[in-house]
Amino acid sequence: MQYLLRRVGLLLLTLWVALTVNFALPRLMPGNPLELMMGKLGAQGGQVSASAAKAIAKAYGLDNTHSAISQYFTYLHQTALGHFGLSISEYPEKVSTLIGQELPWTIGLVGCAVVIAFVVGTAIGAMAAWRRGGFFDSILVPTGVMLQAMPAFWLGILLLYFMAYRFGWFNVSSTNEVEARQLASLSGLWAIIQASILPAVALVAVSLGGYVILMRNTMVTVMSDDFVKFARAKGLPDRIVATRYAARNAILPVFTNFALSLGFVVAGAIAIEVVFDYPGIADQLLAAVEAEDYPLMQAIFLIIVLGVLLANFISDIVYVFLDPRIRIGGRS
Amino acid sequence: MRAFLRNKKAVTGLGILVFFALMAIFAGVIDPHDPNNINFTPLAHPSSAHLLGTTPEGQDIFSQLIYSSRATLIVALVTGALISVVQLFMGVFSGYVGGWTDGVLSTITNVFLVLPGLPLLIVIVAYVQNKSVTTIIVVLTITGWAWGARVLRSQAISLRDRPFMEAARMSGEGRLRIVVFHVVPNMFGVLAANFFGAALYGVLTYTVLQYLGLGNISQLTWGSMLYEAQNDTAFLLHLWLWLLLPGICILLLGTGFGLLNFAVDEVADPRLRRNDPVRSSTRTTQTGGPGTKPQSTTTIPLVPPPPGELTPARGGT
Numbered sequence: 001m002q003y004l005l006r007r008v009g010l011l012l013l014t015l016w017v018a019l020t021v022n023f024a025l026p027r028l029m030p031g032n033p034l035e036l037m038m039g040k041l042g043a044q045g046g047q048v049s050a051s052a053a054k055a056i057a058k059a060y061g062l063d064n065t066h067s068a069i070s071q072y073f074t075y076l077h078q079t080a081l082g083h084f085g086l087s088i089s090e091y092p093e094k095v096s097t098l099i100g101q102e103l104p105w106t107i108g109l110v111g112c113a114v115v116i117a118f119v120v121g122t123a124i125g126a127m128a129a130w131r132r133g134g135f136f137d138s139i140l141v142p143t144g145v146m147l148q149a150m151p152a153f154w155l156g157i158l159l160l161y162f163m164a165y166r167f168g169w170f171n172v173s174s175t176n177e178v179e180a181r182q183l184a185s186l187s188g189l190w191a192i193i194q195a196s197i198l199p200a201v202a203l204v205a206v207s208l209g210g211y212v213i214l215m216r217n218t219m220v221t222v223m224s225d226d227f228v229k230f231a232r233a234k235g236l237p238d239r240i241v242a243t244r245y246a247a248r249n250a251i252l253p254v255f256t257n258f259a260l261s262l263g264f265v266v267a268g269a270i271a272i273e274v275v276f277d278y279p280g281i282a283d284q285l286l287a288a289v290e291a292e293d294y295p296l297m298q299a300i301f302l303i304i305v306l307g308v309l310l311a312n313f314i315s316d317i318v319y320v321f322l323d324p325r326i327r328i329g330g331r332s
Numbered sequence: 333m334r335a336f337l338r339n340k341k342a343v344t345g346l347g348i349l350v351f352f353a354l355m356a357i358f359a360g361v362i363d364p365h366d367p368n369n370i371n372f373t374p375l376a377h378p379s380s381a382h383l384l385g386t387t388p389e390g391q392d393i394f395s396q397l398i399y400s401s402r403a404t405l406i407v408a409l410v411t412g413a414l415i416s417v418v419q420l421f422m423g424v425f426s427g428y429v430g431g432w433t434d435g436v437l438s439t440i441t442n443v444f445l446v447l448p449g450l451p452l453l454i455v456i457v458a459y460v461q462n463k464s465v466t467t468i469i470v471v472l473t474i475t476g477w478a479w480g481a482r483v484l485r486s487q488a489i490s491l492r493d494r495p496f497m498e499a500a501r502m503s504g505e506g507r508l509r510i511v512v513f514h515v516v517p518n519m520f521g522v523l524a525a526n527f528f529g530a531a532l533y534g535v536l537t538y539t540v541l542q543y544l545g546l547g548n549i550s551q552l553t554w555g556s557m558l559y560e561a562q563n564d565t566a567f568l569l570h571l572w573l574w575l576l577l578p579g580i581c582i583l584l585l586g587t588g589f590g591l592l593n594f595a596v597d598e599v600a601d602p603r604l605r606r607n608d609p610v611r612s613s614t615r616t617t618q619t620g621g622p623g624t625k626p627q628s629t630t631t632i633p634l635v636p637p638p639p640g641e642l643t644p645a646r647g648g649t
Contacts, residue, residue, distance in 0.1 A: 014443045021452070025459045142341070142587075145594055149532060149586025151539050154558065154579035161575060165567055213594075267450035271540050275562075285451070286544060289458045297458060304451045312446055 007316045011309050018305040022298045023075050027068070052092065084299035089291035095299045099281060103303065106280035109196055110269050113203035114262060120204070121211025122254055126247045128212070129219035140212065147209030153271035156202040160275060163198060199269075199276045207265050214257055219250035252323055255315070262311050266304060335599045342595035345528075348588030352581075356401040367395040367552055384573050388564045393574055396557055397581065403553045404585065407465060407538045411472045412531030412589075418477040419526060423484030424519065428492055428511050438485060444478035453537065454546060463548045468538065476533045480526040487522050491515055521600030528593035535586050554578035 078085075084095035128137040163169050222228060223246050231245045270282035277283065281300050288296040336342050355362065368391070378385045384393035426437035453475045460467055491497060500510050516523065541547040542555025549556050557578040566574045 010439075010442055010446070013439070014446050017443050018447060018452075021455070025456065028459075141594065142591070145341075145590035146583065146587045149536070149590045150583050151536055151543070151579065151586075153540065153543055154582065157558070157562070157575055158579070161567055161572060263446065263448035263450075266448050267537075267540070270450055270454070271543065274544060285454065289454060289546065292458075294458075297455060301451050301455045304448055308448045309446060 003320065004317070007313060011313050014309055015305065018302060019076060019079060022302060023072055026294060052086070079302070084302075085295040087288075087293055087296045089288065089293040089296065095296050098284065098296060099299060099303055102279055102281045102284050105192075105278065106269065106273070106282060107307075108192075109199055109203065109273075109278065109280060110262075110265055112196075113200050113207060113269070114265050116200075117204045117207035117265075118211055118254075121208045122215045122247075122251060124208075125212040125215025125254075126219055126242070126250065129216045129223065129250070130242050130246070132220060132223075137216075140216065144209040144213040144216075147206060148213075150206055151271070152202060152206040152268035153275050155205055156199065156272045156275035159198050159202055195276075195278065199272050199278050202272050202275075203265065203268050206268050207261070210257070210261060210264075211254060215250060215254045218253050219246055222246050222250045225249075252319075255319065255322065262308050266308060336595065339595045339599060341591045341598070345588045345591030345595060348584055349592070352401050352405055352585050352588070355398060356405045359398045359402060363395045363398045365392040365395040367391065367399040378573070384577065385571065387560065387571075387574070388569070393557075393571075393577075396552060397554075397577055400552050400554045400557055400578065401581070401585075403465065403551050404535060404538065404555075404582070407469060407472070407553075408531045408534040408585070408589070411469050411476070411534030411538070412527050414469060414473045415477045415480065415530035415533070416523065416527045418473060419481040419484050419530075420516070420523070422477065423481035424488045424515055425511055427485035427488030428515050429507060430489070430492070434485075438482075441478050441481045441485070444475075445482060449475040450537065450540065453541065454544075457541065457546045465548065465551060468541065468547055469534075472534055472537055476530065476537065480529060484519065484522060484526065487519050488515055491518055521596055525593050525596040525600065528589045528596065532586050532589035532593065535582060535589065539582050554582050 082096060084099075087093050087095050087098055090098060124140070128134075128140045131137055228241060228245050231241045236245075266282075269280070270285065272278070273280045273283040274286050281303065285297060285300045285304075287293075288300060384397065386392055387396075422437055422441055426434040426441075453471060456471050456474070457463065457468075460471070497510070497514060500514050505513075538547065539553070539555035539558075542549070542551075542553050543558050543562075545559050547553075547555065549559065555578075558575065561571070561574045561578075566572070
């Protein structure tokens, strides 16, 4: 119980740090963020009414009549209510609406890639560790290291160039045509799957290496433990020793990593979404940065942080079920 | 050190690093052209004058490739070093000192650990006006130190209670002195592994930043080459070497750092070595009794959940 409380505490603390970064950054930089936003809107030819200006100012706690501290609390309050304000590049669309359209795409891509990479990666790592020193194992570590050193976006570029452009096996241009409302229809679904295969392959490929190496190394360590030796001495079949004794114990740290590495998969996804012009929030984040659409950018940052934190929290809860030592609360 | 040089991964990694270091140092000698010269015939095919052809702007692609090694290598090494220093303080110092200081510092580490790095990086860079190499390195350090610090902390804790530490304390040495002269030398392997891990993170993240056009685009790097290639529709022009080679350079350099990270780790922890003849003997030959045995960086203690060592490398892509 204490363990979970500490986890909740950490989650809230991290969220607070992210919020504070969001609040502090624009104020640390030269120039008034409100004027910047207004100038941007004006330059686009958008008529900013006085009430709209006031709404934006309110959403960001930017009204200069108040002290920085009261601005800060206004900002926290508004964000807690889900008021992210209005987008500048797509004025007067609400930031939350814009994100809502793109979020399912990213969750689908990242979710599938992480699960596939985890399952395949641990399986490969366990097999390599079991036959340590074999051919498979000897090529595995260099390959894993190389996969980790591969920039995800570059793999994406190569896939895009050869698979889609040169050989024409995938029709990636369909991504842009698919609208959110088509999601329900069968042809829309097919288009989504088609558009997602290549980005998912790239993301899985670059996420795989970490799991493979970690699983291999953990399992090698576990295999030198006495209880595994005892299981062998008892004459248990290799398959059972490998799966129920060695792999089962080796997977715990890898599982912990599963959640923490989510941040890195998200990083990979950002570059890949840009390469493939995939309609997810990372692509949107980059567009927002380029258009200096600070409200949209900040909101996307928060959503990504929130998503990673929640995934971490869920895995912490699952961990309690997987590892009895935490439940009993033995060693610190 | 001998064990290190007998390790195939270490030698390969070192070889790659030396190769790129030579490329960076002697860029002017290797290469006949100025990488920023835009007066060549645009879109020339590969020839003896232009080994890889020219860009639509009339720049020599081969020169760009060679000169790009400079900024990329410098950013990787400096970021690696800077991150190591931060990790030394946040991990080693906090782990050794323990108590209240450790509580605060490791909470900060945990927060940075779960805060997704690249989005944070993008948000910070979006606000920064002056995107010099120095700024980029500082931002890379802020977002990339947490993983290793956690590993170093658990190592420092396991060192704290060893007899020779006790001896140092008994002889009245100060805390800082003990950390610098006793803890750090004993963790040299892990520190070195972490440095290479951090350098790998630096290469990859800097490249992504440059590729996304968020870094300093005027700076010639492999990432900015890919950015230009993408913008100039190298796809449609079938200039696929322009897309391929910068990526291969990044991949090679990253692999070099990754191999060194892995190899140093292996030398420091004999249990990970592949051709280990007798598994049980490696355990008894380790220094220290049971319980004080230092934990490897790649193989992590089961409870509480700390991160692995190699995955931080994933940071950039």
